[in-house]
Amino acid sequence: MDSLRRKAQQLLESKEVDCIIGYNEGSSGNVHAGFITTPGQAEKLIFDDRCKQNLGVYLTKHEVMRLGKLAIVAPVPVMRTVLILTYECQIVENSVKVLGIGLDGQFLDFNEYADIEKYLTDHCNEHPEEDKKLIEKISAMSVEERWDFWHETLKPCIKCFACRQACPMCYCVRCQVECNQPQWIPVQSSELGNMEWHFMRAMHLAGRCTGCGDCGRSCPLGIPVHLLTFKMSDVVLDNFNTKAGLTIKEPSTLSTYKANDKETFIR
Amino acid sequence: MSDFTPKITAFVCNWCTYAGADLTGTSRMKYSANVKIIRFPCTGRVDFMLLLKAFDNGADGIIVSGCHPNDCHYTSGNFHARRRWIVFRNLCDFMGIDSRRITFSWVSAAEGGKWAEIVNSTTEKVIELGPYKRYSQISKDGFINEFEKGTING
Amino acid sequence: MSMEIKSIQKDSLDKLFNSLKSRGNLIYAPVKVKNEVQFDFVEKFEQITDDFIQTTQSVKNSVFPKIETLFKFVKTGKEVKMLDMDMSLIPEIVIWGIHPCDVWGFDSLRAIFTWDTHDMFFEKRMDKLTIIGMSCAKADDYCFCTSVNLGPGSTKGSDVLLTKTGNGDYIAELVSDKGKALATSMPDVFVQAVQSKKEDFLVVVEKRFDSESLIPKMQKKETFDSPFWVTNSLRCLGCGACAYVCPTCACFDIQDEGYGARNIRFRCWDSCGLKQFTIHTSGHNPREVQSQRWRQRLMHKFAYMPERNKVTGCVGCGKCSRACPVDMNIAEQLQEIDQKM
Numbered sequence: 133m134d135s136l137r138r139k140a141q142q143l144l145e146s147k148e149v150d151c152i153i154g155y156n157e158g159s160s161g162n163v164h165a166g167f168i169t170t171p172g173q174a175e176k177l178i179f180d181d182r183c184k185q186n187l188g189v190y191l192t193k194h195e196v197m198r199l200g201k202l203a204i205v206a207p208v209p210v211m212r213t214v215l216i217l218t219y220e221c222q223i224v225e226n227s228v229k230v231l232g233i234g235l236d237g238q239f240l241d242f243n244e245y246a247d248i249e250k251y252l253t254d255h256c257n258e259h260p261e262e263d264k265k266l267i268e269k270i271s272a273m274s275v276e277e278r279w280d281f282w283h284e285t286l287k288p289c290i291k292c293f294a295c296r297q298a299c300p301m302c303y304c305v306r307c308q309v310e311c312n313q314p315q316w317i318p319v320q321s322s323e324l325g326n327m328e329w330h331f332m333r334a335m336h337l338a339g340r341c342t343g344c345g346d347c348g349r350s351c352p353l354g355i356p357v358h359l360l361t362f363k364m365s366d367v368v369l370d371n372f373n374t375k376a377g378l379t380i381k382e383p384s385t386l387s388t389y390k391a392n393d394k395e396t397f398i399r
Numbered sequence: 400m401s402d403f404t405p406k407i408t409a410f411v412c413n414w415c416t417y418a419g420a421d422l423t424g425t426s427r428m429k430y431s432a433n434v435k436i437i438r439f440p441c442t443g444r445v446d447f448m449l450l451l452k453a454f455d456n457g458a459d460g461i462i463v464s465g466c467h468p469n470d471c472h473y474t475s476g477n478f479h480a481r482r483r484w485i486v487f488r489n490l491c492d493f494m495g496i497d498s499r500r501i502t503f504s505w506v507s508a509a510e511g512g513k514w515a516e517i518v519n520s521t522t523e524k525v526i527e528l529g530p531y532k533r534y535s536q537i538s539k540d541g542f543i544n545e546f547e548k549g550t551i552n553g
Numbered sequence: 554m555s556m557e558i559k560s561i562q563k564d565s566l567d568k569l570f571n572s573l574k575s576r577g578n579l580i581y582a583p584v585k586v587k588n589e590v591q592f593d594f595v596e597k598f599e600q601i602t603d604d605f606i607q608t609t610q611s612v613k614n615s616v617f618p619k620i621e622t623l624f625k626f627v628k629t630g631k632e633v634k635m636l637d638m639d640m641s642l643i644p645e646i647v648i649w650g651i652h653p654c655d656v657w658g659f660d661s662l663r664a665i666f667t668w669d670t671h672d673m674f675f676e677k678r679m680d681k682l683t684i685i686g687m688s689c690a691k692a693d694d695y696c697f698c699t700s701v702n703l704g705p706g707s708t709k710g711s712d713v714l715l716t717k718t719g720n721g722d723y724i725a726e727l728v729s730d731k732g733k734a735l736a737t738s739m740p741d742v743f744v745q746a747v748q749s750k751k752e753d754f755l756v757v758v759e760k761r762f763d764s765e766s767l768i769p770k771m772q773k774k775e776t777f778d779s780p781f782w783v784t785n786s787l788r789c790l791g792c793g794a795c796a797y798v799c800p801t802c803a804c805f806d807i808q809d810e811g812y813g814a815r816n817i818r819f820r821c822w823d824s825c826g827l828k829q830f831t832i833h834t835s836g837h838n839p840r841e842v843q844s845q846r847w848r849q850r851l852m853h854k855f856a857y858m859p860e861r862n863k864v865t866g867c868v869g870c871g872k873c874s875r876a877c878p879v880d881m882n883i884a885e886q887l888q889e890i891d892q893k894m
Binding site: 158159160162163164165166167185189190193194195196288290291292293294296297298306310315318319320321322346349350351352353354 | 587588589591609610619620693694695783784786787788790791792793794796797798806808810819821822824827829841842843844874875876877878879880881882885
């Protein structure tokens with residue numbers, strides 16, 4: 133942590149960056165994203181178990197981009213986010229300074245994104261055990277049971293779109309749910325609307341999900357919507373042997389193909 | 400069997416399967432009349448939301464069909480589609496949407512017989528599975544039911 | 554209106570429930586769902602819990618549903634026939650065990666829905682409501698009702714307000730005529746008041762700011778133009794969680810839905826926090842960045858509504874702060890404005 137603060141201070145003093153996106157102490161024992169712009173504020177940076185939000189979401193936010201050159205405190209999912217955003221041309225390679233936090237909690241100073249790629253080759257985040265168990269539990273159900281499970285689970289969804297807004301990959305200027313000529317997905321919170329919305333979200337994140345779990349964490353009603361995107365990551369890994377955000381050289385799984393992709397169901 | 404006539408929507412590509420279905424007709428082969436064919440430029444154009452919308456609007460079964468791998472008129476449309484369907488089917492399974500109701504196939508312009516077989520077997524399968532009540536209850540049927548009852552939002 | 558005070562013995566609370574139920578009321582009460590407490594329609598008294606500080610969502614759903622069908626229309630050929638909704642189908646609802654802050658949310662909603670045009674759906678639903686409030690014995694850091702002129706034992710808006718006393722019996726304040734009529738109709742439930750003071754059983758909620766002094770500050774032009782909004786909303790994600798859980802947020806969208814000939818037009822919740830909320834057909838968006846949207850949310854509650862509707866659009870429940878995924882704490886920010894501006 134001290135090395136993180138020292139580095140932050142130094143970056144701001146030397147004017148190498150204008151703003152550091154990190155974690156600050158929040159209200160009622162919470163942590164929240166902080167935007168550090170002066171060397172004196174570097175003291176406010178913290179990192180502990182509570183720091184789970186994927187700060188990568190701010191890299192595409194207008195008001196944050198206007199702050200100037202950015203640095204970001206980046207646990208593994210954020211590193212992956214930076215790489216995906218780079219491939220998808222949302223940020224320029226090496227333009228955002230990455231203050232990495234390794235899986236072991238150690239501070240990692242990356243000079244360029246190639247270093248991140250190197251680090252990620254053998255330090256990729258896994259889904260938390262409890263989520264793996266839940267996914268297994270759901271997978272073991274019959275199709276009808278799964279439908280009923282999701283139907284019940286998604287019923288309370290109020291369509292506040294916190295899952296979408298919290299996700300750094302959901303940076304579209306206009307989301308498909310807002311396209312209304314024709315209206316693809318009901319915008320209101322209805323049984324069909326909720327089911328289709330979460331289906332669509334999972335599908336659009338297949339092969340792009342970094343496994344940060346922020347969609348589920350941000351849900352005010354505690355709906356485990358991250359299980360859908362996690363499952364998609366598993367599917368992509370099983371079928372195409374790819375993981376999102378490990379490199380800036382390859383497109384995401386669904387924007388490319390291989391002539392020898394294997395399937396068993398097409399007749 | 401019951402007198403259930405399934406509604407089946409087929410999303411086919413213009414260059415292979417649509418021509419194949421044409422051949423089925425010109426060859427005077429008979430196939431099940433439950434199918435409504437929608438012609439697309441390419442299977443790569445078939446957005447997964449279209450499939451969900453088909454179920455939403457009361458389809459009991461779906462066929463998606465295009466050119467064989469390496470035969471795509473646009474070189475790679477069907478390869479992209481293939482990846483998408485692999486993921487799509489897995490997501491359907493995971494969310495409990497019955498993927499047995501969706502047939503994916505490659506039917507070339509020369510395979511009139513195969514097209515008839517695909518439609519017939521899909522129809523049989525869907526008849527066996529019955530109407531897709533789980534989906535229609537939250538969409539079309541559910542809506543019409545509420546509409547007729549005039550209930551004011553619970 | 555003078556208030557009558559009665560009491561309800563702890564054993565007869567279920568009698569109150571059952572009598573209300575047998576009169577054909579739907580009862581909307583807090584129930585425990587997994588780790589949370591939510592309002593829901595209950596069948597049995599045992600389902601109800603009073604062991605909670607705040608529910609995640611407010612109860613505005615009962616008068617301002619997530620989806621309110623406004624009318625139906627049937628298309629035949631080129632003709633369109635419009636069909637009104639049958640308002641007599643709106644049920645009598647008793648809201649049970651709702652905290653004073655949530656109760657006062659109805660007043661804010663009323664101010665909006667009856668401001669110029671009276672919204673008939675809202676009014677009809679309000680008419681059919683009986684509110685049995687429950688004052689607060691617990692609070693947390695997010696609660697700030699005392700800062701907006703309410704309190705854990707505020708009777709405003711309730712028909713009956715219950716306060717649980719030390720021995721488990723309830724003090725019942727009959728606030729409205731509806732409440733009094735209810736008590737008169739159940740003399741065996743509402744008995745003679747006991748000698749205990751309600752204040753002894755209420756939680757103390759710290760005053761974070763004073764809305765009387767805050768409101769004029771919010772209405773100043775300098776506040777509107779202050780860089781405060783950008784600095785303090787950088788982390789705001791722009792979702793609608795705060796608005797959807799808020800007891801007073803009343804923004805809605807109007808949509809059509811239908812299959813073939815049968816269609817409905819309905820209104821559903823919307824939020825000023827969402828990017829698309831203000832976008833024009835031309836593509837121009839008058840509130841194009843999130844700080845403007847966040848400012849709008851607070852301004853609407855503390856500057857525009859006091860001016861236009863003569864009410865504060867906030868009841869200090871803190872639901873938005875609890876629901877916020879990025880810890881945008883409304884009380885904290887209002888406090889800062891009150892101190893600095």
